Amino acid sequence: xxxxxxxxxxxxxxxxxxxxxxxxxxxxxxxxxxxxxxxxxxxxxxxxxxxxxxxxxxxxxxxxxxxxxxxxxxxxxxxxxxxxxxxxxxxxxxxxxxxxxxxxxxxxxxxxxxxxxxxxxxxxxxxxxxxxxxxxxxxxxxxxxxxxxxxxxxxxxxxxxxxxxxxxxxxxxxxxxxxxxxxxxxxxxxxxxxxxxxxxxxxxxxxxxxxxxxxxxxxxxxxxxxxxxxxxxxxxxxxxxxxxxxxxxxxxxxxxxxxxxxxxxxxxxxxxxxxxxxxxxxxxxxxxxxxxxxxxxxxxxxxxxxxxxxxxxxxxxxxxxxxxxxxxxxxxxxxxxxxxxxxxxxxxxxxxxxxxxxxxxxxxxxxxxxxxxxxxxxxxxxxxxxxxxxxxxxxxxxxxxxxxxxxxxxxxxxxxxxxxxxxxxxxxxxxxxxxxxxxxxxxxxxxxxxxxxxxxxxxxxxxxxxxxxxxxxxxxxxxxxxxxxxxxxxxxxxxxxxxxxxxxxxxxxxxxxxxxxxxxxxxxxxxxxxxxxxxxxxxxxxxxxxxxxxxxxxxxxxxxxxxxxxxxxxxxxxxxxxxxxxxxxxxxxxxxxxxxxxxxxxxxxxxxxxxxxxxxxxxxxxxxxxxxxxxxxxxxxxxxxxxxxxxxxxxxxxxxxxxxxxxxxxxxxxxxxxxxxxxxxxxxxxxxxxxxxxxxxxxxxxxxxxxxxxxxxxxxxxxxxxxxxxxxxxxxxxxxxxxxxxxxxxxxxxxxxxxxx
Amino acid sequence: xxxxxxxxxxxxxxxxxxxxxxxxxxxxxxxxxxxxxxxxxxxxxxxxxxxxxxxxxxxxxxxxxxxxxxxxxxxxxxxxxxxxxxxxxxxxxxxxxxxxxxxxxxxxxxxxxxxxxxxxxxxxxxxxxxxxxxxxxxxxxxxxxxxxxxxxxxxxxxxxxxxxxxxxxxxxxxxxxxxxxxxxxxxxxxxxxxxxxxxxxxxxxxxxxxxxxxxxxxxxxxxxxxxxxxxxxxxx
Numbered sequence: 005x006x007x008x009x010x011x012x013x014x015x016x017x018x019x020x021x022x023x024x025x026x027x028x029x030x031x032x033x034x035x036x037x038x039x040x041x042x043x044x045x046x047x048x049x050x051x052x053x054x055x056x057x058x059x060x061x062x063x064x065x066x067x068x069x070x071x072x073x074x075x076x077x078x079x080x081x082x083x084x085x086x087x088x089x090x091x092x093x094x095x096x097x098x099x100x101x102x103x104x105x106x107x108x109x110x111x112x113x114x115x116x117x118x119x120x121x122x123x124x125x126x127x128x129x130x131x132x133x134x135x136x137x138x139x140x141x142x143x144x145x146x147x148x149x150x151x152x153x154x155x156x157x158x159x160x161x162x163x164x165x166x167x168x169x170x171x172x173x174x175x176x177x178x179x180x181x182x183x184x185x186x187x188x189x190x191x192x193x194x195x196x197x198x199x200x201x202x203x204x205x206x207x208x209x210x211x212x213x214x215x216x217x218x219x220x221x222x223x224x225x226x227x228x229x230x231x232x233x234x235x236x237x238x239x240x241x242x243x244x245x246x247x248x249x250x251x252x253x254x255x256x257x258x259x260x261x262x263x264x265x266x267x268x269x270x271x272x273x274x275x276x277x278x279x280x281x282x283x284x285x286x287x288x289x290x291x292x293x294x295x296x297x298x299x300x301x302x303x304x305x306x307x308x309x310x311x312x313x314x315x316x317x318x319x320x321x322x323x324x325x326x327x328x329x330x331x332x333x334x335x336x337x338x339x340x341x342x343x344x345x346x347x348x349x350x351x352x353x354x355x356x357x358x359x360x361x362x363x364x365x366x367x368x369x370x371x372x373x374x375x376x377x378x379x380x381x382x383x384x385x386x387x388x389x390x391x392x393x394x395x396x397x398x399x400x401x402x403x404x405x406x407x408x409x410x411x412x413x414x415x416x417x418x419x420x421x422x423x424x425x426x427x428x429x430x431x432x433x434x435x436x437x438x439x440x441x442x443x444x445x446x447x448x449x450x451x452x453x454x455x456x457x458x459x460x461x462x463x464x465x466x467x468x469x470x471x472x473x474x475x476x477x478x479x480x481x482x483x484x485x486x487x488x489x490x491x492x493x494x495x496x497x498x499x500x501x502x503x504x505x506x507x508x509x510x511x512x513x514x515x516x517x518x519x520x521x522x523x524x525x526x527x528x529x530x531x532x533x534x535x536x537x538x539x540x541x542x543x544x545x546x547x548x549x550x551x552x553x554x555x556x557x558x559x560x561x562x563x564x565x566x567x568x569x570x571x572x573x574x575x576x577x578x579x580x581x582x583x584x585x586x587x588x589x590x591x592x593x594x595x596x597x598x599x600x601x602x603x604x605x606x607x608x609x610x611x612x613x614x615x616x617x618x619x620x621x622x623x624x625x626x627x628x629x630x631x632x633x634x635x636x637x638x639x640x641x642x643x644x645x646x647x648x649x650x651x652x653x654x655x656x657x658x659x660x661x662x663x664x665x666x667x668x669x670x671x672x673x674x675x676x677x678x679x680x681x682x683x684x685x686x687x688x689x690x691x692x693x694x695x696x697x698x699x700x701x702x703x704x705x706x707x708x709x710x711x712x713x714x715x716x717x718x719x720x721x722x723x724x725x726x727x728x729x730x731x732x733x734x735x736x737x738x739x740x741x742x743x744x745x746x747x748x749x750x751x752x753x754x755x756x757x758x759x760x761x
Numbered sequence: 762x763x764x765x766x767x768x769x770x771x772x773x774x775x776x777x778x779x780x781x782x783x784x785x786x787x788x789x790x791x792x793x794x795x796x797x798x799x800x801x802x803x804x805x806x807x808x809x810x811x812x813x814x815x816x817x818x819x820x821x822x823x824x825x826x827x828x829x830x831x832x833x834x835x836x837x838x839x840x841x842x843x844x845x846x847x848x849x850x851x852x853x854x855x856x857x858x859x860x861x862x863x864x865x866x867x868x869x870x871x872x873x874x875x876x877x878x879x880x881x882x883x884x885x886x887x888x889x890x891x892x893x894x895x896x897x898x899x900x901x902x903x904x905x906x907x908x909x910x911x912x913x914x915x916x917x918x919x920x921x922x923x924x925x926x927x928x929x930x931x932x933x934x935x936x937x938x939x940x941x942x943x944x945x946x947x948x949x950x951x952x953x954x955x956x957x958x959x960x961x962x963x964x965x966x967x968x969x970x971x972x973x974x975x976x977x978x979x980x981x982x983x984x985x986x987x988x989x990x991x992x993x994x995x996x997x
């Protein structure tokens with residue numbers, strides 16, 4: 005009985021932390037409609053900050069607490085809302101969620117940079133460490149009592165705030181009807197800023213309390229948010245009292261499990277799988293169940309949707325792209341060092357994982373936070389299935405994972421948007437804890453995935469595997485484009501654009517979503533099954549999925565090119581980090597930073613880039629000229645006149661900086677176009693002429709030089725060229741009549757209209 | 762037996778009775794109007810018929826088959842199609858693909874020719890390769906009608922198809938609707954453009970505060986004192 009009391013107290017104290025975190029989530033979600041995945045990360049940063057002030061700089065606890073909770077946390081919340089979140093109104097749920105993923109990645113990178121985990125660090129002490137109070141015959145630490153007290157105070161303060169203050173009433177008004185509040189003189193933006201500040205304080209408080217119990221570790225603090233989701237979802241993301249009740253239930257379940265699993269009769273394994281991962285999975289399981297018992301999301305007409313502007317590539321473009329990708333990779337693969345080959349290989353593997361999101365998120369509009377989990381399952385299936393890596397084994401592995409993907413989605417499919425995304429996150433954490441972290445699955449921490457056995461071709465080298473993965477990406481990419489052009493592809497788009505219209509036209513939404521999930525899981529499985537090497541469970545951890553989701557969305561999740569961009573960028577990051585250790589920390593923050601700017605361009609970066617090249621279509625003269633230039637640069641390299649680095653830098657410069665501006669240079673009427681041409685040529689001469697191996701001595705510095713070169717000469721060329729009036733290849737009704745037309749444009753209008761004066 | 766029979770249908774949102782016991786019939790080959798002031802419950806009734814909203818009580822049948830608890834896509838297979846008051850086109854697909862998706866869902870055999878015929882019929886052939894999201898409201902409404910027709914429906918529910926159309930387009934729409942019914946299609950039309958409703962409908966139901974307050978021919982409805990009161994707030 006006394007033991008039960010002990011565990012009840014432990015459970016309530018854990019629950020108190022969950023309650024504080026969860027209430028912060030609810031406050032921001034209700035007032036700004038953004039579900040903040042980075043909420044736990046905020047608490048983590050606050051805990052580190054508090055540690056810095058209290059234990060490293062030895063400030064007294066009250067002062068350190070005051071600075072952290074009442075100055076830095078609210079400031080952080082205010083800035084987050086003002087700089088990042090405010091621009092997201094009216095964007096898709098995918099974009100909104102991705103931006104919080106970006107914030108998440110950014111904060112982890114920041115913490116790793118400022119507080120690297122190199123062992124020796126002052127301990128994070130509990131409040132009143134060592135002091136206990138006897139309750140019912142057992143000794144309870146003051147820290148636990150303070151934790152519980154904090155939750156009670158938070159509950160009371162929130163209640164008073166929401167019901168007794170002007171700001172609270174304004175918050176509730178915004179929750180109820182944002183536009184109506186605005187029409188009545190309320191200021192939703194100010195309310196949202198206040199809510200984000202409050203939320204950051206709550207996250208900070210929870211982070212500090214938890215760190216006292218568990219020490220400063222990034223991962224448990226960050227994943228605190230998953231546990232809090234469960235409580236918040238029990239509260240329907242709205243009701244604070246129910247959220248607190250949910251948190252208490254979670255804490256108690258955790259404590260009682262701890263108590264019972266200590267008994268000798270408690271099974272230690274089930275069907276060969278150890279059950280040690282269960283305790284850590286309890287919140288996830290509760291989250292899963294809470295999501296499942298939620299009422300089915302109702303079909304609603306008239307919800308605001310965002311139009312994506314991705315053009316469907318024609319077959320010719322797609323095949324041309326796929327072939328040139330393979331050719332380029334084969335071409336450069338001989339020039340790369342072993343480690344760079346492996347990094348590029350990794351980039352293509354990640355690109356395949358990102359590609360798995362194109363049909364699911366890009367086409368069908370369903371968000372998944374677990375793409376890497378399916379890749380991991382693919383790797384496990386490939387290594388456990390008989391056949392030692394022949395094509396049939398690969399097909400079987402893909403099929404199995406696709407079925408798993410559909411099976412996972414089946415119970416969650418009634419949900420939509422954020423709820424579906426969270427249930428995939430819950431699934432990813434569950435698989436990580438129960439399967440990937442099992443010694444049975446990954447013998448001695450690793451499994452070796454057999455190399456794909458293709459008749460007559462030996463791919464048993466990094467170079468072979470690189471070419472294989474680039475080919476696999478190209479083929480899968482063609483498959484995804486074929487899907488987009490197919491009957492099912494149109495259905496996926498229809499599902500995204502208007503589920504309600506699709507349903508009333510006779511589409512079985514569940515079946516269509518299942519198909520999307522199965523296809524996506526199958527593609528991701530390829531990435532794992534083709535690993536062809538030893539893989540470790542950490543590679544497929546849930547937190548590793550998030551940067552991929554992020555960069556796929558940044559690249560443009562609606563296009564195959566976007567997936568390639570995202571994967572290679574993430575892979576390229578590793579090249580940079582490896583080459584220049586001092587840049588390592590910046591590369592950790594970079595995915596986050598790129599993602600945070602997402603709100604401004606929801607279609608992704610690749611659509612912007614391809615927009616630049618669009619005018620070149622049908623200009624065969626210029627295309628051939630560019631291709632000739634490329635061949636010429638390659639020939640210089642092949643004949644050893646220039647080094648590989650000069651080839652790489654010159655090639656990138658030629659295609660990214662010079663080619664898009666060729667039209668302006670060739671067609672422009674302004675005398676300045678010659679200047680633009682001269683700048684471009686100078687840039688090319690510099691990039692080809694410098695002896696890069698001598699001038700700068702490491703990969704990272706060379707890459708930086710490349711960026712500088714493109715920035716100076718490329719942007720220069722573009723600026724000068726853009727000043728020259730160009731012929732607009734647009735129809736007259738697209739010309740803005742509020743802007744004075746240039747003589748060229750007038751000619752164009754007249755030509756389009758068929759009037760000649 | 763009527764094509765669509767609605768019996769005692771009731772929808773309650775918490776304490777609010779949106780639809781309070783409605784009986785309504787739509788005959789094959791006829792256009793039935795459903796009019797009423799804003800908030801009368803017209804769109805809610807549409808949602809109940811198309812399966813987006815469960816009725817609190819009551820029964821809906823098509824061709825004598827009770828469909829009250831079927832999912833929206835099952836109802837579509839039974840010959841129900843609808844358009845939306847706020848446009849629900851597949852904005853990133855082309856106009857042609859919008860209609861094609863519907864035809865494919867109905868498992869038609871000669872899809873390409875059906876799509877072309879329907880685009881021709883509603884008069885948007887020239888827009889076939891435009892992205893649906895770029896269309897002005899008037900054309901978009903016509904595309905929604907073409908898309909609904911592509912499922913080969915027996916009963917078409919139109920939710921304010923003429924809003925956003927200019928006078929000549931609205932006239933064309935009237936003619937189109939009459940043509941459609943000649944092939945036996947039943948239409949339930951919610952519309953605020955009274956001249957259109959009075960011109961094309963065979964019979965009209967008037968809904969106010971969730972109740973049917975009048976039912977009859979256009980001539981009858983135009984002179985019904987209760988209708989005038991519901992619309993103008995005072996007896997004439």
